[in-house]
Amino acid sequence: VNDHEALRFLMQSYARAADDRDVDRLAALFHPDAEITGSRGVQGRDAWLESMRGPRSFPTSMHLLADPLVVLADGAAEATLDTYAVVYQLSDPQSGNADLTLGIRYLDQMVRHQGRWVILRRTARTLWMR
Amino acid sequence: VNDHEALRFLMQSYARAADDRDVDRLAALFHPDAEITGSRGVQGRDAWLESMRGPRSFPTSMHLLADPLVVLADGAAEATLDTYAVVYQLSDPQSGNADLTLGIRYLDQMVRHQGRWVILRRTARTLWMR
Amino acid sequence: VNDHEALRFLMQSYARAADDRDVDRLAALFHPDAEITGSRGVQGRDAWLESMRGPRSFPTSMHLLADPLVVLADGAAEATLDTYAVVYQLSDPQSGNADLTLGIRYLDQMVRHQGRWVILRRTARTLWMR
Numbered sequence: 001v002n003d004h005e006a007l008r009f010l011m012q013s014y015a016r017a018a019d020d021r022d023v024d025r026l027a028a029l030f031h032p033d034a035e036i037t038g039s040r041g042v043q044g045r046d047a048w049l050e051s052m053r054g055p056r057s058f059p060t061s062m063h064l065l066a067d068p069l070v071v072l073a074d075g076a077a078e079a080t081l082d083t084y085a086v087v088y089q090l091s092d093p094q095s096g097n098a099d100l101t102l103g104i105r106y107l108d109q110m111v112r113h114q115g116r117w118v119i120l121r122r123t124a125r126t127l128w129m130r
Numbered sequence: 131v132n133d134h135e136a137l138r139f140l141m142q143s144y145a146r147a148a149d150d151r152d153v154d155r156l157a158a159l160f161h162p163d164a165e166i167t168g169s170r171g172v173q174g175r176d177a178w179l180e181s182m183r184g185p186r187s188f189p190t191s192m193h194l195l196a197d198p199l200v201v202l203a204d205g206a207a208e209a210t211l212d213t214y215a216v217v218y219q220l221s222d223p224q225s226g227n228a229d230l231t232l233g234i235r236y237l238d239q240m241v242r243h244q245g246r247w248v249i250l251r252r253t254a255r256t257l258w259m260r
Numbered sequence: 261v262n263d264h265e266a267l268r269f270l271m272q273s274y275a276r277a278a279d280d281r282d283v284d285r286l287a288a289l290f291h292p293d294a295e296i297t298g299s300r301g302v303q304g305r306d307a308w309l310e311s312m313r314g315p316r317s318f319p320t321s322m323h324l325l326a327d328p329l330v331v332l333a334d335g336a337a338e339a340t341l342d343t344y345a346v347v348y349q350l351s352d353p354q355s356g357n358a359d360l361t362l363g364i365r366y367l368d369q370m371v372r373h374q375g376r377w378v379i380l381r382r383t384a385r386t387l388w389m390r
Contacts, residue, residue: 004265005134005200012199015214062233062257064196064214066324069272070265084275084324086216086346088233090258099260103322103348127322128350130359135264135330142329145344192363192387194326194344216346218363220388229390 003117004070007079007110010117015063015085021056023049031113031120038124058089058100065106079117081108103128133247134200137209137240140247145193145215151186153179161243161250168254188219188230195236209247211238233258263377264330267339267370270377275323275345281316283309291373291380298384318349318360325366339377341368363388 001009010029017025027049030036034045043051065085072079083106091097109121131139140159147155157179160166164175173181195215202209213236221227239251261269270289277285287309290296294305303311325345332339343366351357369381 001134001202001204002132004261008197009199012197012212015196016199016212060258062214064194064216064233064324066275067197067268067272067327069269069276072261074261082272082276084322086324086348088216088258090233103324103350128320128348131264131332131334138327139329142327142342145326146329146342190388192344194324194346194363197327218346218388220363 003072003079006117007070007072007081008068010110010119011065011068011081011083011106011108014119015065018052018063019061021052023052026052029119030122031111031118034118034120034122036122036124038122039126059092060090062088062090064088077112079110081106081110083108101130102126133202133209136247137200137202137211138198140240140249141195141198141211141213141236141238144249145195148182148193149191151182153182156182159249160252161241161248164248164250164252166252166254168252169256189222190220192218192220194218207242209240211236211240213238231260232256263332263339266377267330267332267341268328270370270379271325271328271341271343271366271368274379275325278312278323279321281312283312286312289379290382291371291378294378294380294382296382296384298382299386319352320350322348322350324348337372339370341366341370343368361390362386 014029030045032045036043036048040051063085065083069082070079085104085106087102087104089100091099105125105127107123108119110117111120144159147159160175162175166173166178170181193215195213199212200209215234215236217232217234219230221229235255235257237253238249240247241250274289277289290305292305296303296308300311323345325343329342330339345364345366347362347364349360351359365385365387367383368379370377371380
C-alpha cells in the first residue's frame with residue numbers, strides 16, 4: 001500500500017472510530033505527543049481522548065470526509081493533509097431534539113511512528129453549523 | 131491503473147449507474163452470484179436488479195460517496211471496502227413533496243472476476259434518514 | 261506523485277481556491293485556453309475568472325467533492341474526471357437569509373500543460389438546489 005492510500009486509510013479510520021466513540025482505536029491513530037486544536041482549545045492526546053469518553057450530546061454521528069488535499073514528498077516521513085468534512089450529529093428521532101450538521105476543515109500533520117502513519121498535530125476548524 | 135484506483139472506479143461507477151437507474155450498467159458491477167443485503171433483506175443479483183427497474187419514488191438521486199476504507203493485500207484477489215455515503219433523493223420541485231436524505235454505510239466484498247473487480251457481497255446499512 | 265493523485269490534488273485545490281475566492285490560484289488551475297460551461301453559458305477562462313471577482317451572494321462556501329471517476333490511460337497526456345459535489349453556500353447567520361445547497365456534477369477534461377495537470381474544458385451541471 002502506497003503512502004497516499006495509507007494516509008487516506010488513517011483518515012477513514014478516524015471517521016469510524018469517532019462515530020463509534022471507540023477511544024482505544026482513536027488513541028492508536030494519534031502520536032503519543034499529539035496536539036489537537038479545536039473547540040476546546042489546544043489539548044494533548046490523552047486529555048482530548050478523555051473528553052471523547054464523556055456523555056454524547058447526540059447518540060449517532062457520521063463523519064463524511066471529502067478527499068484530502070495531500071502534500072507529501074516521495075519517501076518523506078511527514079505529510080500534511082487538508083480535509084473537508086461534513087459531520088452529521090443525529091438526535092434520537094423519539095426525542096424531538098434537532099439534529100446538528102457541521103462543516104469542518106481538518107488540518108493535519110502526519111508522521112511515521114513505529115512503522116505506521118499517525119496524526120501528530122491536528123487543527124479542526126468549524127466552518128459552519130446548522 | 132492500480133487496484134485501489136480500480137476499486138474506487140467501481141464505487142463511483144455504481145453511484146452513477148444507480149442515479150441513472152441504468153440496470154445494465156449496474157448488472158456489470160456485480161458478480162453473477164452476488165448477494166445484496168439491504169432494506170429488502172437478502173437478495174441475489176437478479177432479484178435486486180429487478181427491484182431497481184420498478185417505478186422510482188423520487189425522480190432524481192445523487193449518491194455522494196466518501197473515500198472508501200479499503201482493505202486489500204498486495205496482489206490479493208479479494209478486497210473489502212467500507213464506504214460512507216449520503217444519498218439525496220430529490221422530489222419533483224413542482225410536486226410539493228419533501229426530499230429524503232439518507233446516510234448509508236456500504237460494506238462490500240469485492241473480487242476479481244473475468245479480469246475486473248466486481249461486488250460479490252454487499253451490505254447497505256441505513257444509518258439515518260431525514 | 262502518480263497521475264491519479266495529481267488529478268485529485270487539482271480538484272481539491274479547486275475547491276479551496278473557489279471557497280477562498282482566490283482568483284490567482286484559480287487561474288493557475290486552468291489552461292489559458294480553457295472553456296467553462298455552467299450557469300452563465302460557455303466562458304473562456306479569463307471571462308469566467310472575472311465573474312468570480314464580483315461580489316459574493318454568500319460570504320462563505322464549502323465545496324465538498326466526492327471521489328472523482330477518473331478515466332486515464334497509463335502515461336496519457338489527457339484525462340477525464342466526473343465528480344459529484346455538494347456546494348454549501350452559507351449566509352451570514354446575522355442576516356436572517358437562507359443558506360443554499362447545490363448538487364453539482366463537474367465533467368472535466370484535464371491536460372498536461374507546462375509540467376502540470378490543468379483543466380482544459382469543464383462543464384458544471386447543477387443537478388439540484390435546496
